[in-house]
Structure formats: C-alpha cells, structure tokens
Amino acid sequence: MPRPPLFALALLSAAALGYEILLMRLLSIIQWHHFAYMMISVALLGYGAAGALVALAQRTLIRHFVPAFAGGALLFGVGAMTCFALAQHVAFNPLEILWEPSQPLRLLLLYMLLFVPFFCAATSVCLCFSRFSEQVHRIYSFDILGAGLGCLGIIVALFLLSPVNALRLVSTAGMAAAALASVECRWHRPWLPALLLSAAIVPAGVPGDWIALRPSEYKELSQTLRIGNARVVAERSSPLGLVTVVESPSIPLRHAPGLSLNASLEPPPQLAVFTDGDGLSALNRYDGGRESLAYLGDLTSALPYHLLRGPKVLVLGSGAGADVLQAIYHRASAVDAVELNPQVIELVQGRFGAFSGKPYSAAGVHVFAGEARGFLAASMERYDLIQVALLDSFSTSSAGLYALSESYLYTVEAFQGYLRHLRPGGLLAITRWVTLPPRDIPKLFATAVAAMEAAGIPAPSRRLALVRGWKTATLVVKNGEFDAADLAALQEFCRTRSFDVEYFPGIQPGQANRYNVLDKPYFFDAAQALLGRERDQFLTHYKFDVRPATDDRPYFFHFFKWRTLPELLSLKAQGGLPLLEWGYPVLVATLLQATAAALLLIGVPLWILRRRAGRLPAMEPGGHGAAVAQRLPAWRVGFYFLAVGVGFMFVEIAFIQKFILFLSHPLYAVAVVLCAFLCFAGLGSRLGSRYLQRMPARAGDNRGRRQAALAVSGICVASLVYLVALPTVFRLLIALPDPARIAISVLLIAPLAFLMGMPFPLGLARVAASDETLVPWAWGINACASVVAAVLATLVAIHVGFTAVVLVALLLYAAAALACP
Known part of the structure; x- marks a missing residue:
C-alpha cells in the first residue's frame, strides 16, 4: 500500500495556486484585468471537473494511484507553459465580442486551453483525498499549506524574475512534484524519479520566443509601437506591473492631457512610460530651466x-x-x-x-x-x-x-x-x-x-x-x-x-x-x-x-445600470457600445457561465453514481450501496460543501480588501492575507483532527458535528468582532513600520483562519466514513463553489459592500453547521 505523497501534494498545490496568480498577471499584461479575471474564473472550474472525473472513474484511478497522481502533476507542468503559449496565438479581441460572431468561439477556445492545467493538477489532488480518505485532515493540511506557500512564493518570484521566467518556474514545480510523488510512494520503478526530475529541467530550455508576451494590439503600448522607429528602451517587471519605456525618434511623443488649445508652447521631448501596456505617463526632458515646462x-x-x-x-x-x-x-x-x-x-x-x-x-x-x-x-x-x-x-x-x-x-x-x-x-x-x-x-x-x-x-x-x-x-x-x-x-x-x-x-x-x-x-x-x-x-x-x-x-x-443597457444596445449601429461599461456585464456573464458549468459538474456525476448505486445490492452501514446513500442524503452533503466553499471564499476576499488600507499596499494585502489564511487554515485542519479524537463521546451525539458547530461559532464571533474592531485597530497602528504591520496582520488573521480550516475536512471525513464514493464528488462541489463565490463576492460588494459579503458568509457557515453530515 503506497504512502500518501504529502510533500508532492504540497508542491503541486503550491504550483497550481502560483499558476493562478501568475496567470492573472500574464493575462492583465496581454489583455485587461477584467478579462483576465473572467478567464481564470472559468478555467478554475477544472477543479470541479476533476472532482467529477475522479468520482466517475474512482476505482480505476485508485488502482493505479501512483502513475495517475504523477501523470496529473507532469501534465500540469507541461500544460502550464504549453497552454498559455497556445492561448496567446488565439486572435481574441474582447472589444469586438458583441458584434464579431467569431469572438465568442475564440473565447471558448481560450477557456478550454486555460482549463487543462488546472484540471490536471486538481485530478491529482482530488485523487489523493479519495485514495487516503481515512487521512482527510492530514492531506487537507498539506494541500492548503502548500497553496498558501505557493501564493507567497509566486509574489517573491515576480520580484526576482520576469513573468515569463516565473512561468518556467511554475512549470518546473509541477514536474518536480511528479518526481517527488514517485519517491514518496516508493514506486517499484527506480529509474522513474530520475526521468521525471530530468523532465523538470525542460522548461528552462524552452525558447523565449515561444512564450514571449504578446499584448493586445488595442493596448496603448501596442499602438505606440506602430509609430515608425518607435522602440522599447527599458523594461522592468514586478508584481506591481510590467513597466515599459518607449522612445519615438521619428515622430516625437507629445503627451499633455487636456492642454489648452490656446497654448503657444509645445511640450519638451518625452519618453512614454507604460504599466502593463496601458496608463501612459510622460517622462519629460528637463534641464533645470523653467522655460521648457x-x-x-x-x-x-x-x-x-x-x-x-x-x-x-x-x-x-x-x-x-x-x-x-x-x-x-x-x-x-x-x-x-x-x-x-x-x-x-x-x-x-x-x-x-x-x-x-x-x-x-x-x-x-x-x-x-x-x-x-x-x-x-x-x-x-x-x-x-x-x-x-x-x-x-x-x-x-x-x-x-x-x-x-x-x-x-x-x-x-x-x-x-x-x-x-x-x-x-x-x-x-x-x-x-x-x-x-x-x-x-x-x-x-x-x-x-x-x-x-x-x-x-x-x-x-x-x-x-x-x-x-x-x-x-x-x-x-x-x-x-x-x-x-x-x-x-x-x-x-x-x-x-x-x-x-x-x-x-x-x-x-x-x-x-x-x-x-x-x-x-x-x-x-x-x-x-x-x-x-x-x-x-x-x-x-x-x-x-x-x-x-x-x-x-x-x-x-x-457606472453600469441595467436599465440603460437596452438603450446602449439600440445605439450599436451609431457607435453607442463604447458607452457600455464592459466590466460589470462581463462579470455577470462569468457568474452565469461558472454557475451553469458548476451545476453540470455537480449534477451529472451524482446522477451516474446514484444509478450505479441502484444496481448494487443493499449493504450494511459502513459499506457502499443504496442503504448508505439513504443514510447520507446527497442533498445534505451537497449543501454542506457548497455553503462551506462559498463561505470560505467570501470571508477570504472580504478581509483581503479590508487589509489593503492597513498594509498600505494591495500587493502586501494579497500576499500576506491569502498566505496567512491558507497556512493557518491548514494548521486548523491538522490540529482540529487531533482535538476531535480527544473529544469525549456522548450518547446519540456525533463528535464531528459538535466540533463543526464549535468551529462555526468561533468563525462567526471572530468575524463579527473583526468587523467592529478592525477600523479602530488599523487607525491606531497604521503608523507602525511595514514589518510590524505585516506581523500584526498575520496575528489578527490566525485565529479566524485556524477555525475556518476545520469545517471542510470534518465534513469530508464524515462522508469518507459513510460512503467513500461521494468523497471526490463532495470535493468537486467545494471547488465549484469556490469558483462561483469568487465572482459572486465581487458582485455583492459592488452593490452592498464587503461587510455584507462577510455577513452572508456567516449565514452560510451557520447553515452548513445545521446541515453537517
């Protein structure tokens, strides 16, 4: 019996989350932020699809666990780089999506390409939960701890590497996870780890032209580079943006926003400074004299x-x-x-x-x-x-x-x-x-x-x-x-x-x-x-x-209002569509797409599993079959993991936003808050399982449900206290140096994140004890819920604010505690 590849799992989770954050940067450079957001949200449904696959092919995949796990990690490493390179060759122009019939098809092709790496990584992760369902808490802790360290790692990598080289690093990490898994599981083919480790070196040798960034031709940088002899003279990269400096010797740049038409003097020679291919800022020639200004x-x-x-x-x-x-x-x-x-x-x-x-x-x-x-x-x-x-x-x-x-x-x-x-x-x-x-x-x-x-x-x-x-x-x-x-x-x-x-x-x-x-x-x-x-x-x-x-x-x-949409669409022929604020309709479209796909990925596997269970003879509690399905209603399992997935994501997103002002930097907020949430949630899962084993049993009582109720109560109390107290705490401590504020942020997040790491593994352990066939299905529901929640949280915040996002999350957690299997 192979051992669970815990360190390979952690490395693969780190690579997958790092790839998610990196893709947001890459797609923001070549497209725009909200289209990057939409593509990633849909691509992350690969996690839900992986849950569906493992649920339907569970026996076969478990029988070949090591090659299946290592193969998924290897394919993630290959796909991370290959699929992005192919995606750049899809001639997708988001600005034409409403009037060019081929654009939605090209967008679908982009979805499918970006979907593949996440699907491969998630298949390995989900398979690990299914194969070692008796160790759910342990596996979940390594999974989520790895994801937290991956979040921090990719931010650090983007300070040291260009986005393209960071992509090479992520690809290498995925392949290295495949090699590590074969070592941890002591597979009987001793030559395989060396072969897989050699494959992990391949991304470093991929020619730069194959994965070089190709920004949209409609971005300001692309338009400027069309000017005769215009050329890039400097470039700097960090998680804050790709800064590009352009000079145009033939046709001088003259950037003076809103210059009076009565002005008699022109600007001095200038260089154009772009961030992520947009947001032009003029660098003026200045010799110390006022006349040129x-x-x-x-x-x-x-x-x-x-x-x-x-x-x-x-x-x-x-x-x-x-x-x-x-x-x-x-x-x-x-x-x-x-x-x-x-x-x-x-x-x-x-x-x-x-x-x-x-x-x-x-x-x-x-x-x-x-x-x-x-x-x-x-x-x-x-x-x-x-x-x-x-x-x-x-x-x-x-x-x-x-x-x-x-x-x-x-x-x-x-x-x-x-x-x-x-x-x-x-x-x-x-x-x-x-x-x-x-x-x-x-x-x-x-x-x-x-x-x-x-x-x-x-x-x-x-x-x-x-x-x-x-x-x-x-x-x-x-x-x-x-x-x-x-x-x-x-x-x-x-x-x-x-x-x-x-x-x-x-x-x-x-x-x-x-x-x-x-x-x-x-x-x-x-x-x-x-x-x-x-x-x-x-x-x-x-x-x-x-x-x-x-x-x-x-x-x-x-600025978008739904009641204005029909009028703007009616003005399409007169050029009225530029008045449409694209971001909000795109967000709604993303939510609808993600929800429809999630329902499909949840419903189809359940229907097939129930048909299979109906053909099996009834079994005693603890086995697999119709009797078990009756004892553990699917709707209850589904609702629990749906509520926990949405609730976790809602709280995480809301508190990232609330810490932006305290940490005085959006980058620090994402790195510190996301990493702290994931790492302490992993610790909560691991230590929570030990506490569960020590809880005294009571007649007619389920220790898992009691612990879930305690965890949810703690989540609700901590969140409400934070909503009330954080503004005052931030105001009193914001003058402290950056390291002190980062440390305080981690300490503030730790108790809430620790408690939030308990409900998911508790529920999954209960499902595994009753009906192992539902483990990948439940895992997939949680993944789908997280994807939908990421989009839904933004919609709720736009209309009623992030405080409301937290309150909705607490209601979902309370409902999950009542529905705990």
Whole structure:
C-alpha cells in the first residue's frame, strides 16, 4: 500500500495556486484585468471537473494511484507553459465580442486551453483525498499549506524574475512534484524519479520566443509601437506591473492631457512610460530651466497654482514626474511625491536620470514609494495643495475597462483624509478625463459633497470649483470658502485658456459651457442637482451609477445600470457600445457561465453514481450501496460543501480588501492575507483532527458535528468582532513600520483562519466514513463553489459592500453547521 505523497501534494498545490496568480498577471499584461479575471474564473472550474472525473472513474484511478497522481502533476507542468503559449496565438479581441460572431468561439477556445492545467493538477489532488480518505485532515493540511506557500512564493518570484521566467518556474514545480510523488510512494520503478526530475529541467530550455508576451494590439503600448522607429528602451517587471519605456525618434511623443488649445508652447521631448501596456505617463526632458515646462501651466490641473502662492504640495501617484515638474514650474515651496511602484522612480532617477534631470531629487522635492492612502494615514504633515494625478489612460477609462478595479483613491473616506491633511485655505485638486455622457466627474463631485457632509463641514457648495477643458476636467475642493479673489483668479485662468467653468460658488447658467461647447451644459446641471434638494432623484434617474464610492464599496469606476443597457444596445449601429461599461456585464456573464458549468459538474456525476448505486445490492452501514446513500442524503452533503466553499471564499476576499488600507499596499494585502489564511487554515485542519479524537463521546451525539458547530461559532464571533474592531485597530497602528504591520496582520488573521480550516475536512471525513464514493464528488462541489463565490463576492460588494459579503458568509457557515453530515 503506497504512502500518501504529502510533500508532492504540497508542491503541486503550491504550483497550481502560483499558476493562478501568475496567470492573472500574464493575462492583465496581454489583455485587461477584467478579462483576465473572467478567464481564470472559468478555467478554475477544472477543479470541479476533476472532482467529477475522479468520482466517475474512482476505482480505476485508485488502482493505479501512483502513475495517475504523477501523470496529473507532469501534465500540469507541461500544460502550464504549453497552454498559455497556445492561448496567446488565439486572435481574441474582447472589444469586438458583441458584434464579431467569431469572438465568442475564440473565447471558448481560450477557456478550454486555460482549463487543462488546472484540471490536471486538481485530478491529482482530488485523487489523493479519495485514495487516503481515512487521512482527510492530514492531506487537507498539506494541500492548503502548500497553496498558501505557493501564493507567497509566486509574489517573491515576480520580484526576482520576469513573468515569463516565473512561468518556467511554475512549470518546473509541477514536474518536480511528479518526481517527488514517485519517491514518496516508493514506486517499484527506480529509474522513474530520475526521468521525471530530468523532465523538470525542460522548461528552462524552452525558447523565449515561444512564450514571449504578446499584448493586445488595442493596448496603448501596442499602438505606440506602430509609430515608425518607435522602440522599447527599458523594461522592468514586478508584481506591481510590467513597466515599459518607449522612445519615438521619428515622430516625437507629445503627451499633455487636456492642454489648452490656446497654448503657444509645445511640450519638451518625452519618453512614454507604460504599466502593463496601458496608463501612459510622460517622462519629460528637463534641464533645470523653467522655460521648457511652460506647457504645464496650460493644463486644467494647473488651476490650484493660480489660487495659491508658493504652496507646499503633495502629489499622489506621481508616476514619471510630470506633476512634480508642474509644481516646480509654479515655484512650489516644497513637494512630497508618492509613487506606488519603486521601479518607476528608479527609471526616472537612475536609468533616465540624464534625460529627466532627476526631478525627484530637485530642491525641495521628496519622493516616497508607497500607496497614497497609507502614506497619508501614517503622516502628520499638512499641505497647501494635495494633487491626485491623472493615473489612467483615456482609452481604457472610456471603454469601462476599470469597472471591476477597486480604487481607494476616490472614496468618501479618502476625501475626508485628504481634507484633514490640508492647511486652512488649502486645496484638494483631482483631474479626470472628460467622458461623455458625463460619468467620472459627476461621481467625483458627488463623492466630495458626501465627504464634506459626513464630516459635518457646513455649506459644501461654497468650497467647490470645477473647470473643464476639451479632454480633462479638474475638481478643486477648498479647506474653507472661496473668496472673491479666488473666484476672479479662477475665471481669469479659464478665460485666457478657453477652459469652461462648470461650477463655482454663485455661478450663473450662462457662465458655463462657453468654449468647449456641448449640446447641453451636462456638467453644470449635474453639479447643481448634486448640491440641491433633488440629489437623490438625480442619482436614481441618471443613466449611469454616479453614487459616491466608499471604502466598503470601493468601485469608483462602476457606472453600469441595467436599465440603460437596452438603450446602449439600440445605439450599436451609431457607435453607442463604447458607452457600455464592459466590466460589470462581463462579470455577470462569468457568474452565469461558472454557475451553469458548476451545476453540470455537480449534477451529472451524482446522477451516474446514484444509478450505479441502484444496481448494487443493499449493504450494511459502513459499506457502499443504496442503504448508505439513504443514510447520507446527497442533498445534505451537497449543501454542506457548497455553503462551506462559498463561505470560505467570501470571508477570504472580504478581509483581503479590508487589509489593503492597513498594509498600505494591495500587493502586501494579497500576499500576506491569502498566505496567512491558507497556512493557518491548514494548521486548523491538522490540529482540529487531533482535538476531535480527544473529544469525549456522548450518547446519540456525533463528535464531528459538535466540533463543526464549535468551529462555526468561533468563525462567526471572530468575524463579527473583526468587523467592529478592525477600523479602530488599523487607525491606531497604521503608523507602525511595514514589518510590524505585516506581523500584526498575520496575528489578527490566525485565529479566524485556524477555525475556518476545520469545517471542510470534518465534513469530508464524515462522508469518507459513510460512503467513500461521494468523497471526490463532495470535493468537486467545494471547488465549484469556490469558483462561483469568487465572482459572486465581487458582485455583492459592488452593490452592498464587503461587510455584507462577510455577513452572508456567516449565514452560510451557520447553515452548513445545521446541515453537517
């Protein structure tokens, strides 16, 4: 009898989860985030399909356990690289999916290719549970501990390796797991481990051209590289993004978002800096003289400098440094610049320092690598001007490609934090693209009003100003009321540059929409409605969702309303589809696809298993057959694992979001929280089984159900305490150094994750004791539930917030405890 290949299982689980996270990065580079999200969600149904396969072919696979396990791991290693390489050759363009009939078929082909590696890995994992069902707790602990370490490992690998080389590493890990399994199980063919280990070296020799990244031709980087002689001059990679610098000697780059049409001076020579092929940021040539920067005074974002003199400035999201140069040009007394990606800072200051003039080391300038909200929360400084840079590209924003991206820069709580760090009379300035019909700007305006009202600030209408150019608009919020001198300077700034004043205190209808004329004064009307008594009516009846975003619902770029969909589809022939926020319908489509596939993968195996059981003679309890099926109802097993799978994923996703602000970095939140959840859940499974064995037996009582009830009670209590206490804890401790906050996060997560690791193996052990044929089926249900839950959690959060996601999860856990087999 072979031993369970526990270390091979852990390595394979680490490789599979690492591949999942890596694919999100790879697909975000070659496509866009929400399509990557959709493809991965559907591909992960390979786990559910593996459960169905093992349930139906259980006897054959168990009889050949070692070759089946090693074969699945080997095929995962081969498929991880091969399937991704093939997927890149599928000519799929997500922007044509509604009007090009071949695009859905190409998307289906992508699903099938990405499905294969997950299916292979999951088959080996599920088979391990079926073959050693008496050791469910032990196997589950190695499985989930390996997954947690794989999550952390791939993040570390992406700091050290390019995404393509990280793919080689994942592929090698899968093949190495096959070799390790044959050693652990002491298979009788001594030459096989050496052969498999040799195969694990193959990914390192795969030519780079075979797996080189091929971004969509519709991304900004691809479009820029079509310019004659344009070429990539530098590239840096990390989990924060693939940073690419492009120069165009033949046709000079001129990136000046919203530059006044009255401007007489052009920008200096520039280099284009892209992140994941999008989000263009201009790197200006700067020789220390102000003359070459004159164009920066003719942008809508220059307005605050005409209302202040020598301000102390904070730039959030400084990128390649254009906003810092704007502050230098306007003689700011001091500039603090915050940039999330330190590799961008290194390129500006190091690799291209001679070209850029090193703006981050200019007199009075200080640069900080970090997340904007975290920097402010830990800072005691106050500023005359806080400027939120224009961080995304117009094409991506206007196509609704950020609709599923959380942003904590534009929430009500973020605005309140900005205002607290302003000196009396200081200004908050946020620049966004002009999209028509208006979406970003009304939502930004509504968020500013809601933030001031929630903070008890009187008369928000006297503290707001909004100006619009032909391409960008800038919202200014003052820590105090605008006076006559401010308003005169504002109107003079706009008049000389032909910018439209859309709102200032006391504005009259005829003063808006004068230069860049629209058929209606949309922005003026929206501002008046949001400051008037009809605000709720306006928010309800407006064709896009412009309700303020909050930290609990941080989806600022979600504008989609179902009632607007028929009108947008009817305008297809007139070019109305670009007004459709693609992210949300794609998410709903993903949920429907995943749910339909999950029901199929759950229902078909159960039907076949029940037909087989019906042809077998009745057996005593403890055996297999109809009597057993009657004693352990399938609906109860199915509901239990469905509830536990959805509940676990809901809690995990919600707390990743809640820790983003405390850890001041989305990358740290994903790595720390996900790794801690999985590792401590694995420990909970292992130690929970030992505690179960020591629990005193009671007449008519089931120890497994008692422990499940205790674990669920602990999960509910801990989650509710965290929901109440975490905001206060975060506020008190956020100024601590990064290592201390990471350690505190792990300690906070540990008790909840430890308890969450118990319900699944407890239920699976009970199923294994009663009817082993249902073990892979139950495992598959849990896998399908996790896939559906990942999509459903985002939908719930968009509408009612992450707190509601946690509360729904607790209800599911409570229901699972009642249905415990």
